[in-house]
Amino acid sequence: MIMLSLALVSWGASAQHDHSKMGHATEGQTNMDSKMANKSMVQPSVKVERSKSATAIIDNYLALKDALVADNSNKASSSGKTLFDAFAKFDISAHPKSQQKELAEIIEDASEHAEHIFENSGNIDHQREHFEILSTDINDLVIIIGSDRTLYQTFCPMYNKNEGGVWLSASREIKNPFYGSKMMKCGSVQQEITVE
Amino acid sequence: MKLLKPIGFVLLIVLVGIQFIPSRSNQSTEVPSTDFVKTYKVSEQLGQILYTSCYNCHSNNTNYPWYSWVQPVGMLLENHINKGKEELNFSEFGTYSGRKQKSKLTAMISQVEDGEMPLASYTFIHREARLSAVDKNNLVDYLKTLKLATQKNRGNEPRPENIISIL
Numbered sequence: 001m002i003m004l005s006l007a008l009v010s011w012g013a014s015a016q017h018d019h020s021k022m023g024h025a026t027e028g029q030t031n032m033d034s035k036m037a038n039k040s041m042v043q044p045s046v047k048v049e050r051s052k053s054a055t056a057i058i059d060n061y062l063a064l065k066d067a068l069v070a071d072n073s074n075k076a077s078s079s080g081k082t083l084f085d086a087f088a089k090f091d092i093s094a095h096p097k098s099q100q101k102e103l104a105e106i107i108e109d110a111s112e113h114a115e116h117i118f119e120n121s122g123n124i125d126h127q128r129e130h131f132e133i134l135s136t137d138i139n140d141l142v143i144i145i146g147s148d149r150t151l152y153q154t155f156c157p158m159y160n161k162n163e164g165g166v167w168l169s170a171s172r173e174i175k176n177p178f179y180g181s182k183m184m185k186c187g188s189v190q191q192e193i194t195v196e
Numbered sequence: 197m198k199l200l201k202p203i204g205f206v207l208l209i210v211l212v213g214i215q216f217i218p219s220r221s222n223q224s225t226e227v228p229s230t231d232f233v234k235t236y237k238v239s240e241q242l243g244q245i246l247y248t249s250c251y252n253c254h255s256n257n258t259n260y261p262w263y264s265w266v267q268p269v270g271m272l273l274e275n276h277i278n279k280g281k282e283e284l285n286f287s288e289f290g291t292y293s294g295r296k297q298k299s300k301l302t303a304m305i306s307q308v309e310d311g312e313m314p315l316a317s318y319t320f321i322h323r324e325a326r327l328s329a330v331d332k333n334n335l336v337d338y339l340k341t342l343k344l345a346t347q348k349n350r351g352n353e354p355r356p357e358n359i360i361s362i363l
Contacts, residue, residue: 105293112299121252132300160306 016121020081045192051146053094056086058147061138062170064117068131073124074099080117080127087111099144106144125162128178139168142193153191158183166190212269219270222258222277230290231255242338246286249314249325253280256287261321294346301343309336 013101064079085111092103113134117127139153158163159178167177167187174187233243252258258277262304263268284300292300307313308327319326327335 105295108293109299111297129303133302137295 049146050195056061060086065177069175069179077121078112084114135167151193152189154187155190158186214267218259224257230288232289235290254284298346305339
């Protein structure tokens with residue numbers, strides 16, 4: 001009887017332990033899901049690996065973002081081209097096998113958006129639409145392979161008919177790439193991606 | 197002036213010659229399981245809208261107009277269809293990754309909402325491909341529900357183990 005209750009207690013304890021682990025994992029998942037769903041919520045920071053493998057991509061992405069902030073469609077187009085080239089040079093095989101499939105999907109999708117941005121010089125609204133989806137790809141990419149700098153995931157609740165849109169910035173200061181000079185200050189940092 | 201005759205003759209030969217270039221290659225009789233309408237079990241009504249307004253350039257089966265027999269019009273059409281399919285191919289939608297599906301849904305929604313698609317140059321000739329306000333609303337609403345569903349079971353959200361710590 002004592003043995004049994006002891007066993008039960010220890011089972012309970014280990015179950016408790018598992019539960020807390022689960023809780024942590026769920027928290028992580030929720031954290032990512034709510035990037036899309038609960039847009040107004042401020043999220044805790046995420047710490048990612050320090051890595052240089054995404055440096056060229058981040059550089060060109062940020063240059064593209066700055067061009068959109070400046071309402072400069074031509075410059076956005078040329079940044080789109082260099083970003084496209086950076087994706088082409090990205091070596092998926094240098095990353096663990098378990099990540100390769102997802103990385104390939106991210107790069108495929110992101111390349112298409114970069115290409116569209118390149119091809120749509122003069123149509124900044126269309127470039128911005130692609131930039132919005134591209135930003136999610138870059139965000140997910142950085143979470144997986146790491147970053148060489150702190151990035152701020154910034155959210156503009158008004159973009160896309162109030163559906164909202166996310167972009168990444170290297171600074172806390174709000175400079176809105178979806179609206180540029182029309183609504184430069186719209187948005188708030190919802191998550192900080194810090195480097196280990 | 198003497199030159200005009202031979203030039204005209206050469207042009208005529210070329211024009212006749214190119215009529216033998218095969219066209220109308222984008223046709224298939226079966227709807228594959230990877231087709232958008234099967235991937236998402238699209239209702240017949242919405243499927244019909246997609247067939248009429250989108251599938252001619254965005255699927256592996258084009259319902260060719262008679263003038264596609266005439267070159268170089270046929271070649272132009274072929275080129276246009278290939279470009280369209282490269283952007284979005286409804287016949288192969290099921291082969292796209294979850295990420296790409298969501299991405300394409302987002303683009304479809306904004307293109308249809310903004311009236312960018314179907315192309316004005318296309319509906320100018322193909323009046324039946326125009327979307328009525330009701331069709332447009334139904335289509336956009338439907339695409340939005342699909343997008344939301346794709347978001348939920350995307351399956352390629354960054355996994356928790358990739359996040360080293362959450363502060």
